[in-house]
Amino acid sequence: MTDFRIHTYRASEAGIFVNSYLLETSERVVLIDAGLLISDAEALAARLAALHKPLAAAFVTHPHPDHFNGLPYVVPEDVPVYATAAVAKVIAETADAKRAQWGPTYGAEWPDRYRVPDRLLASGAHVDVDGVRLTVHEVGPAESDADSYVLATAGRRRAAFIGDLAFGGVHSYLCDGHTGAWLAALDRLTEELAGVPLYPGHGPAGDVGMLHEQRRYLLMYREVVRRIAGGADRLGEEQKQEVAAAMARYSPDADLGWLVPLGADPVAAELATA
Structure with a gap:
């Protein structure tokens, strides 16, 4: 019977604990997402080589x-790289700016080149690899400017690779300012993905409970920013640290707390125009 195995590569803390997934079929391997830093990418490539099967395709869930x-x-x-047209478009438009923004922080660990997905799939379109069907589902703006998830199906078995539609064990990245749309997407996906194992971009695999937890996190963050900003579309540094402290109390065991103040201005601006 056709089946698949899922191998998870979890990046280092410097690589913000991002997950890359190697989906192993009977004869080949499919990659979902590829990590941030060169050292983690090289370690992921070594993990792939250890499977002794060729890479058939790669998928990118969203353009971060x-x-x-x-x-x-x-x-x-x-080897083809698949994504929705929206994901590929945002990567093409923002990759250079992201390198300019973050390259000085990461130095030689930040890649000096990038690859834009070259096989564009409409929502609901699929790719078959050794009897495993990989279907791309477009979500729209949510955590990023263009989110999607990949549903793997083999017989009765299913698994959804959801990118950053839900975070596990780390604070959320909120800099793209789509928390309202993200909340609406989570409501839809809670029904759409009921009963399907979920493999997130950060944190361990889970079920739709992850989506509920993400919804609660977003509602809390929005309320904290709303209270502290008082209708303003930007916050001062002390106010951002107040947001960070509140979210640290809300999620005391979550890593990457430095992400919290980064999203304060985008969310304040979003709420000010709502």
């Missing part, structure tokens, strides 16, 4: 660098 930066180091040029 921690999910596409590693592509040139893991995926040979003759």
